[in-house]
Amino acid sequence: MVKKTIKVGLLGLGTVGAGVYRLLQMNGAQINRRAGAQIEIKKILVRDPGKKRTTEVDAGLLTVNPREILHDPEIDVVVELIGGVEEARTYVEEALQHKKFVVTANKDLLATAGTGLLQLAREKGLNIYYEASVGGGIPLIRPLKYCLGANKIARIMGIINGTTNYILTKMSLEGMEFEAALAEAQAKGFAEQDPGNDLEGRDAAYKLCILAGLAFSSRVRYEDIFIQGIGGINKRDILYARELGFTVKLLAVGEEFAERGLALRVYPALLPLTHPLASVFYENNALFVEGNAVGEVMFYGPGAGALPTASAVAADLIAVVRNINHRVENGIMEADFEQKNVVPVESLSSAFYLRLQAQDEPGVFASLATAFGKENVSLDQILQKRNVAGTAEIVLVTHVVEEKSFNLALNRIQKTPAIKRIDNVLRVIES
Ligand code: NAP
Numbered sequence: 001m002v003k004k005t006i007k008v009g010l011l012g013l014g015t016v017g018a019g020v021y022r023l024l025q026m027n028g029a030q031i032n033r034r035a036g037a038q039i040e041i042k043k044i045l046v047r048d049p050g051k052k053r054t055t056e057v058d059a060g061l062l063t064v065n066p067r068e069i070l071h072d073p074e075i076d077v078v079v080e081l082i083g084g085v086e087e088a089r090t091y092v093e094e095a096l097q098h099k100k101f102v103v104t105a106n107k108d109l110l111a112t113a114g115t116g117l118l119q120l121a122r123e124k125g126l127n128i129y130y131e132a133s134v135g136g137g138i139p140l141i142r143p144l145k146y147c148l149g150a151n152k153i154a155r156i157m158g159i160i161n162g163t164t165n166y167i168l169t170k171m172s173l174e175g176m177e178f179e180a181a182l183a184e185a186q187a188k189g190f191a192e193q194d195p196g197n198d199l200e201g202r203d204a205a206y207k208l209c210i211l212a213g214l215a216f217s218s219r220v221r222y223e224d225i226f227i228q229g230i231g232g233i234n235k236r237d238i239l240y241a242r243e244l245g246f247t248v249k250l251l252a253v254g255e256e257f258a259e260r261g262l263a264l265r266v267y268p269a270l271l272p273l274t275h276p277l278a279s280v281f282y283e284n285n286a287l288f289v290e291g292n293a294v295g296e297v298m299f300y301g302p303g304a305g306a307l308p309t310a311s312a313v314a315a316d317l318i319a320v321v322r323n324i325n326h327r328v329e330n331g332i333m334e335a336d337f338e339q340k341n342v343v344p345v346e347s348l349s350s351a352f353y354l355r356l357q358a359q360d361e362p363g364v365f366a367s368l369a370t371a372f373g374k375e376n377v378s379l380d381q382i383l384q385k386r387n388v389a390g391t392a393e394i395v396l397v398t399h400v401v402e403e404k405s406f407n408l409a410l411n412r413i414q415k416t417p418a419i420k421r422i423d424n425v426l427r428v429i430e431s
């Protein structure tokens with residue numbers, strides 16, 4: 001029987017929850033037309049109903065009791081926007097057990113418990129929709145799942161964390177300090193409740209789990225992703241990178257190598273200023289996909305923020321309503337994925353940027369060249385940047401080498417008496 005009204009329970013009324021509420025008011029008539037039924041928010045779970053909110057919401061809708069949503073037989077869809085893993089998982093499981101479809105923007109949850117939850121959804125004849133979990137307002141999940149589904153994908157590479165891209169853009173274009181840029185990203189609602197998830201690369205790694213799973217038709221474990229955050233990036237790295245013709249971006253890279261398996265990495269990297277990802281600024285995100293039929297495709301747009309993310313959540317609501325009324329969904333393909341082998345990062349190859357402090361004395365460059373030479377690491381550029389009280393700052397860039405060889409060379413350098421300190425090591429994308 002086709003339902004004229006679909007009742008929805010919202011878990012969370014923060015940046016994204018309030019954005020969804022506002023968007024359903026702003027564009028409600030069109031959204032309902034596309035869904036083919038009236039979407040009605042029946043209840044909203046919050047922590048603190050007395051909190052002052054920027055979006056005006058009827059106080060009668062608010063509750064602190066999740067059961068008022070999860071056990072309400074009138075509610076067909078639960079939209080989880082509280083974030084975090086443990087409570088979110090409990091609520092999503094309970095929603096599925098009570099025969100409710102789920103929409104979520106929670107990448108932490110999907111990356112750590114997604115497989116089990118999707119299997120449960122399948123057992124119950126339901127589904128979980130998660131377009132908003134990666135890339136905010138950019139369509140990425142449906143394109144990877146369906147539109148590019150006929151391709152063998154060799155590589156995905158992108159900027160998929162808005163907060164870190166905002167910080168790096170502010171530092172690079174406006175000379176802003178790290179802390180001030182982070183405070184702005186938090187004030188704009190881009191950052192996670194624990195901003196360490198953004199800064200230390202965990203948020204991007206959760207998202208890479210989801211994207212790589214779909215791109216390579218594999219279960220991807222968060223623990224298999226190599227992660228380096230942006231904490232060590234200094235304004236001088238950004239300055240030197242620019243002098244060398246690069247910018248610094250936090251990248252997420254997933255590749256599939258024939259017979260070896262998947263390579264999955266999140267790291268800050270020097271990217272040529274001419275690379276299309278170099279012009280992705282502020283909270284914007286972008287993803288490159290290389291498919292063997294389609295060639296190179298790039299998706300670009302706002303990767304965080306209230307309305308962009310709400311745009312993806314509301315699109316999922318349209319899809320779920322059509323599914324409830326017309327059964328248009330064709331199974332949960334993610335539940336069929338096998339787990340592919342993952343190549344350890346030490347066996348991968350990259351060019352590297354290194355910034356170090358050395359005694360300003362004859363023979364230092366020669367000792368560096370010897371250390372690299374002994375491990376077959378070939379140098380592309382080497383610069384002496386400044387001398388403060390007898391200490392020279394040296395910046396160098398290698399050609400592409402095996403990570404293992406580079407690490408051995410780094411060990412040698414650390415043992416060289418003239419080298420006082422290694423300040424930063426970053427990977428370099430050559431083209
Ligand atoms: P947020 O601003 O911190 O909002 C969280 C909301 O959930 C608040 O309304 C809070 O209630 C409520 N809440 C949290 N824990 C709760 C609990 N245990 N019981 C009841 N209510 C609880 O978070 P957000 O930025 O909207 O993010 C929500 C989700 O979307 C996260 O998974 C996030 O990763 C994801 N996401 C965010 C963005 C973005 O740009 N912000 C973009 C894409 C995806 P109170 O209001 O009473 O405190």
Ligand code: HSE
Nearest residue numbers: 161162163190192304
């Ligand atoms: N904290 C996340 C980011 C929100 O900055 O990208 C969007 O997922």
